[in-house]
Amino acid sequence: MKYDLDSFFKPKSIAVVGASRDSRKIGHAALKNILISDYPCDLYPINPHEEEILGLKCYHKLTDVPKPIDLVLICVPAKIVPQIVRDSIEKKVKHIIIISSGFSEVGNKKLEEEIQDLIRDTKIRVLGPNTMGYKNASDGLDASFVFGEPRKGNLSLISQSGALGIGMIYLANNEFVGVSKIIGVGNKLDIDDDDLIEYFSRDPDTKVIGLYIEAVKDGRKFMNSIKACKKPVLVVKAGRSKAGARATASHTGSMAGSDQIYSAAIKQAGGIRCRDIVELFDIARALAGQPPMRGNRVGIITNGGGLGILLTDACEDNGLHVPKLSDETYEKIDKILPELVKPNNPVDLVADAGFYRYEAATKAMLEDENIDGVIVASVHGGYARPREFTGAILKMIRERKLHEAYRKPILATWVGGREYEDLVYDLKSAGVPIYPSSWRTARAMWGLYVEGQRLRREGLLD
Amino acid sequence: MKYDLDSFFKPKSIAVVGASRDSRKIGHAALKNILISDYPCDLYPINPHEEEILGLKCYHKLTDVPKPIDLVLICVPAKIVPQIVRDSIEKKVKHIIIISSGFSEVGNKKLEEEIQDLIRDTKIRVLGPNTMGYKNASDGLDASFVFGEPRKGNLSLISQSGALGIGMIYLANNEFVGVSKIIGVGNKLDIDDDDLIEYFSRDPDTKVIGLYIEAVKDGRKFMNSIKACKKPVLVVKAGRSKAGARATASHTGSMAGSDQIYSAAIKQAGGIRCRDIVELFDIARALAGQPPMRGNRVGIITNGGGLGILLTDACEDNGLHVPKLSDETYEKIDKILPELVKPNNPVDLVADAGFYRYEAATKAMLEDENIDGVIVASVHGGYARPREFTGAILKMIRERKLHEAYRKPILATWVGGREYEDLVYDLKSAGVPIYPSSWRTARAMWGLYVEGQRLRREGLLD
Numbered sequence: 001m002k003y004d005l006d007s008f009f010k011p012k013s014i015a016v017v018g019a020s021r022d023s024r025k026i027g028h029a030a031l032k033n034i035l036i037s038d039y040p041c042d043l044y045p046i047n048p049h050e051e052e053i054l055g056l057k058c059y060h061k062l063t064d065v066p067k068p069i070d071l072v073l074i075c076v077p078a079k080i081v082p083q084i085v086r087d088s089i090e091k092k093v094k095h096i097i098i099i100s101s102g103f104s105e106v107g108n109k110k111l112e113e114e115i116q117d118l119i120r121d122t123k124i125r126v127l128g129p130n131t132m133g134y135k136n137a138s139d140g141l142d143a144s145f146v147f148g149e150p151r152k153g154n155l156s157l158i159s160q161s162g163a164l165g166i167g168m169i170y171l172a173n174n175e176f177v178g179v180s181k182i183i184g185v186g187n188k189l190d191i192d193d194d195d196l197i198e199y200f201s202r203d204p205d206t207k208v209i210g211l212y213i214e215a216v217k218d219g220r221k222f223m224n225s226i227k228a229c230k231k232p233v234l235v236v237k238a239g240r241s242k243a244g245a246r247a248t249a250s251h252t253g254s255m256a257g258s259d260q261i262y263s264a265a266i267k268q269a270g271g272i273r274c275r276d277i278v279e280l281f282d283i284a285r286a287l288a289g290q291p292p293m294r295g296n297r298v299g300i301i302t303n304g305g306g307l308g309i310l311l312t313d314a315c316e317d318n319g320l321h322v323p324k325l326s327d328e329t330y331e332k333i334d335k336i337l338p339e340l341v342k343p344n345n346p347v348d349l350v351a352d353a354g355f356y357r358y359e360a361a362t363k364a365m366l367e368d369e370n371i372d373g374v375i376v377a378s379v380h381g382g383y384a385r386p387r388e389f390t391g392a393i394l395k396m397i398r399e400r401k402l403h404e405a406y407r408k409p410i411l412a413t414w415v416g417g418r419e420y421e422d423l424v425y426d427l428k429s430a431g432v433p434i435y436p437s438s439w440r441t442a443r444a445m446w447g448l449y450v451e452g453q454r455l456r457r458e459g460l461l462d
Numbered sequence: 463m464k465y466d467l468d469s470f471f472k473p474k475s476i477a478v479v480g481a482s483r484d485s486r487k488i489g490h491a492a493l494k495n496i497l498i499s500d501y502p503c504d505l506y507p508i509n510p511h512e513e514e515i516l517g518l519k520c521y522h523k524l525t526d527v528p529k530p531i532d533l534v535l536i537c538v539p540a541k542i543v544p545q546i547v548r549d550s551i552e553k554k555v556k557h558i559i560i561i562s563s564g565f566s567e568v569g570n571k572k573l574e575e576e577i578q579d580l581i582r583d584t585k586i587r588v589l590g591p592n593t594m595g596y597k598n599a600s601d602g603l604d605a606s607f608v609f610g611e612p613r614k615g616n617l618s619l620i621s622q623s624g625a626l627g628i629g630m631i632y633l634a635n636n637e638f639v640g641v642s643k644i645i646g647v648g649n650k651l652d653i654d655d656d657d658l659i660e661y662f663s664r665d666p667d668t669k670v671i672g673l674y675i676e677a678v679k680d681g682r683k684f685m686n687s688i689k690a691c692k693k694p695v696l697v698v699k700a701g702r703s704k705a706g707a708r709a710t711a712s713h714t715g716s717m718a719g720s721d722q723i724y725s726a727a728i729k730q731a732g733g734i735r736c737r738d739i740v741e742l743f744d745i746a747r748a749l750a751g752q753p754p755m756r757g758n759r760v761g762i763i764t765n766g767g768g769l770g771i772l773l774t775d776a777c778e779d780n781g782l783h784v785p786k787l788s789d790e791t792y793e794k795i796d797k798i799l800p801e802l803v804k805p806n807n808p809v810d811l812v813a814d815a816g817f818y819r820y821e822a823a824t825k826a827m828l829e830d831e832n833i834d835g836v837i838v839a840s841v842h843g844g845y846a847r848p849r850e851f852t853g854a855i856l857k858m859i860r861e862r863k864l865h866e867a868y869r870k871p872i873l874a875t876w877v878g879g880r881e882y883e884d885l886v887y888d889l890k891s892a893g894v895p896i897y898p899s900s901w902r903t904a905r906a907m908w909g910l911y912v913e914g915q916r917l918r919r920e921g922l923l924d
Contacts, residue, residue, distance in 0.1 A: 106802045146843065161768025163813045163843025170842045170879030212768060238771040241778030243785075247771045247808050276772055277877070278899045306623025306674060309700040309709045310738055316703030323705075340568045346709050351625045380632045381608065381625025415739070417632030437740045 005191075005199040008095040008125060009136050009181060011070035012041055014143065015062055015093070017084050018075035018100075019045030019053050026099060027075035030133065030145040031056075039141040042067060062087040069093040073133065073143060078102030078111060081129065085118050098128035099145055104187050105130050112189050119190065131186030132162035135169070138180045138205035153178010154207035155284045156200045158193055160185055160214045168212070168277055176428040177281050178288070180205040192217055194225035201229040208287045210234040210280050214248045219265065226269040232287050232451045233271040234280045237262050270454035272447050282440050283447030286433040289397075290409035292452035294461060295372040296320045298445060299365035300346035303353040303389070304379040307415060307438065308346030311375055314442035320449060322346065323370055332364040351381040358392035366406045372452075373409040373445055377438075380416030389414075390423045397432050409433075409448045413441040467653075467661040470557040470587060471598050471643060473532035474503055476605065477524060477555070479546050480537035480562075481507030481515050488561060489537035492595065492607040493518075501603040504529060524549040531555040535595060535605060540564030540573055543591065547580050560590035561607055566649050567592050574651050581652065593648030594624035597631070600642045600667035615640010616669035617746045618662045620655055622647055622676045630674070630739055638890040639743050640750070642667040654679055656687035663691040670749045672696040672742050676710040681727065688731035694749050694913045695733045696742045699724050732916035734909050744902050745909030748895040751859075752871035754914035756923060757834040758782045760907060761827035762808035765815040765851070766841040769877060769900065770808030773837055776904035782911060784808065785832055794826040813843040820854035828868045834914075835871040835907055839900075842878030851876075852885045859894050871895075871910050875903040 014034060018027035031045055031054055045053040048060045059065050062072065062084065072093050074084050078100050088096055103112045112129065119126055127133070133144035137152045146162070148169040155177060159165030162184045172179055180203070185193060193216060200206040209231055216222040226233045239248035240259045266273045274280040298315050300322060302308040312322045325333070325345050333343040336357050341350055347365075349357045358376060365374045376396070378389040393412050396402065412427070412434035414420050427434045435441040455461035476496060480489035493507055493516060507515040510522045521527050524534065524546065534555050536546050540562050550558055565574045574591065581588055589595070595606035599614045608624070610631040617639060621627030624646045634641055642665070647655060655678060662668040671693055678684040688695045701710035702721045728735045736742040760777050762784060764770040774784045787795070787807050795805035798819050803812055809827075811819045820838060827836045838858070840851040855874050858864065874889070874896035876882050889896045897903040917923035 102802065148842075159768070161766060163766030163841050164768035164772075164877070166843045167766065167769070167841035167877040170882065171877060174879040174883065214768065214771060236772075238768060238775060240775040241784075243778050243783070243807075244771050244775040246786075247767070247774050247784075247806060276776070276900050278901075304623060304625030304629065305709070306621070306626035306676065306700060307629070309676060309706050310626075310698075312706040312709050313700060313702040314738070316705050321705070322703075322709075324708075340564065344709060345705075379625050379629035380610075381628045415626070415629040415633060417636040420632070421636065438738050439740075 015044040017046040026145045033142040037142045096126045101130040103129045126190040128186040132184040134183035150179035156206040157182040157210045159212040197225040223269040226271040286444040291407045293372040293449040299371040302377040305348045307379045310438040314438045318446040329368045336360045354388040377413035477506040479508040488607045495604040499604045558588045563592040565591045588652040590648040594646035596645035612641035618668040619644040621674040659687040685731045688733040748906040753869045755834040755911040759834045761833040764839040767810045769841045772900040776900045780908040791830045816850040839875035
């Protein structure tokens with residue numbers, strides 16, 4: 001363990017330098033967010049011109065604060081930041097978040113180097129500059145200046161883009177994906193993705209790690225941190241294309257590097273590369289609630305032949321296999337199907353399939369040794385009964401006995417309109433991994449397969 | 463013009479053979495759907511055992527009906543169907559829809575051949591068997607047995623899968639995509655995809671054609687019909703993978719054929735191949751409301767650098783190009799950006815971008831001769847103002863002067879939660895092509911590019 005970030009995410013005392021009474025200022029928003037958290041800590045606004053802000057006693061300088069400080073949030077103009085860092089060193093604070101922008105992202109590399117020189121021989125850890133800060137939903141602390149209340153859960157997110165980081169909170173809430181921590185790394189003057197991966201790997205509140213990165217400082221270190229991580233790491237690496245890499249350079253002042261090398265390296269390290277943040281949440285939701293796949297063989301159950309074929313195509317496109325049914329499973333499913341309809345994989349339960357057909361077919365698939373994961377799908381084919389479908393899904397996902405016996409993932413797909421959507425909201429809210437397209441479902445299953453492969457290599461999955 | 467399908471989609475008189483008083487029967491649902499339509503036509507329920515059904519006088523045989531019949535819907539068991547076809551020939555009806563299943567999809571090819579023999583030397587056209595029928599939203603006629611009221615619009619859909627066809631209606635309604643006709647082709651005993659493409663190509667209510675196919679009878683004829691079509695044709699071809707092709711064979715009893723050949727042929731014919739039906743609607747919405755791209759150069763405007771990079775990557779992945787800004791455009795956009803922020807493509811308007819910055823940047827992009835289409839994106843970065851963004855989008859999409867002057871497409875992307883989603887619903891309802899992911903936006907822009915290429919080849923676009 002290189003550094004202890006525990007007191008960074010769970011500080012006993014926080015100072016906000018540049019705290020303001022003006023609600024348009026970042027230093028006001030940051031202080032207010034901490035107050036709204038009602039997180040148990042000592043909280044000190046710092047502003048040379050104020051005596052009181054938002055009902056709190058205000059100190060004129062950091063060094064005026066009578067007690068020790070774990071975390072300092074800096075919200076002053078860039079040129080004053082080095083002085084605040086000096087004050088922080090004098091005050092022996094443990095961690096600094098430099099929210100202020102105006103550093104290497106606008107070409108001002110020198111100012112960043114000045115701060116690096118200042119902290120070199122100290123124990124102080126610095127996040128940023130040019131960062132939103134972090135939101136720690138597990139412990140109820142919002143140490144950022146932006147809006148957004150993440151739903152508590154076990155996905156920890158690291159974002160190089162502040163705006164996208166916050167967009168991710170709203171998206172996660174809307175998708176009912178729970179978050180433990182979300183942190184913007186900004187220009188990565190000191191605290192880097194690999195430090196955070198290492199911390200989240202040990203963090204008991206984190207089960208899945210998601211990253212949005214545009215560039216990393218040290219590729220080898222980054223890959224090693226993914227490799228060493230004991231939890232699944234989902235990576236959205238932007239700047240794949242030439243034009244994207246050019247835009248990356250102008251966004252964070254960093255080089256994107258060769259994309260193929262990244263892809264190969266992430267794969268080799270056991271990470272899961274996602275195309276965008278929608279896919280990241282899709283896969284995160286599957287990983288958070290379902291066991292990984294032991295092999296790549298998928299059983300598909302649907303009430304519409306067409307949807308079954310689309311799902312089969314999407315699975316096979318992603319390196320998964322949709323095998324023929326074993327004789328035993330064929331017999332089991334044949335019994336529950338209407339006359340004239342014969343079982344296959346994908347199994348077509350026919351348009352009017354109700355609770356029992358779905359439940360019995362899913363169970364037969366789970367029991368089949370040639371199947372490593374099951375996709376259960378419904379299309380509102382005019383005669384579908386959404387409540388029957390969602391009821392069966394809920395039962396199969398919840399049934400502990402089945403999960404203990406087979407430890408195979410179940411994912412769901414729906415195609416339809418508002419009547420379905422309202423029920424799907426219930427399912428999402430209950431943590432069910434359900435997706436509105438065949439492709440997204442197949443990608444989520446693929447994520448469970450990649451994670452299964454990683455665990456097998458580590459000897460953690462039989 | 464081989465056949466006149468006009469009286470098929472707009473019949474003056476309809477008979478439902480197998481009409482029933484029992485609400486669980488298909489023959490009841492089909493009759494009720496026509497009644498609910500309140501479509502102006504003569505309507506005859508046919509059932510040997512009833513005198514009246516749903517308030518309508520019931521005839522015991524087709525040949526008992528005193529007036530001419532344009533369209534017959536057959537809802538009786540498969541083995542009786544040939545007799546009804548004979549009655550139809552005797553009665554000189556124009557068109558038949560065989561809703562009944564139990565034909566080649568369950569191995570009973572002979573029964574289909576029997577019907578083909580019966581109609582060979584007649585002018586009767588037959589849809590099905592094993593079809594849902596059709597819904598004609600443009601003329602207000604529901605000649606199907608399934609639920610679902612499509613929103614009126616100009617996309618005509620042809621589906622080989624009945625259940626998926628209906629799922630498409632619900633999905634289209636939910637996405638606010640308007641439909642002119644939706645038709646299930648079933649086993650394609652007679653009326654085939656190419657007949658329908660030809661008809662929709664001339665249909666004034668149809669602007670875009672979408673197909674879900676698993677197999678076609680005659681590949682060359684199919685491709686020629688796409689090539690001859692004067693409107694964009696979107697194709698979801700299922701059964702791409704080996705396992706998918708196996709499932710296709712069991713679903714509709716047809717062979718899927720080599721997938722690469724399909725892809726190449728669809729491309730060559732000027733069609734747009736979509737990965738799934740979600741993508742079909744995404745591209746259809748863009749084609750319905752936006753001009754095609756003249757070239758492949760995209761301008762991207764965003765309030766978050768990360769989102770801009772993701773969009774750039776997705777565009778370049780799809781053969782689109784995100785060029786550097788011309789000096790002139792650089793100057794124009796530089797003026798509206800905050801200090802320290804420099805324009806680029808993607809243009810980052812910074813997190814708090816309001817109406818004016820969006821509007822002015824979009825206008826500058828439209829005016830740029832090096833840009834063929836514009837993507838305007840917003841991520842709810844904690845400080846975003848959704849109403850400012852959606853307001854600017856609405857204005858730019860609506861502003862007729864701009865569209866007449868530049869004829870370039872504008873697509874929108876959003877990343878956020880419920881606060882955005884409610885506004886996005888307004889936008890979708892107003893016909894704005896807005897998408898919740900960078901990939902989906904880029905694919906829709908790609909569709910506009912492919913359509914532009916087709917029109918250029920045809921000499922219809924300068």
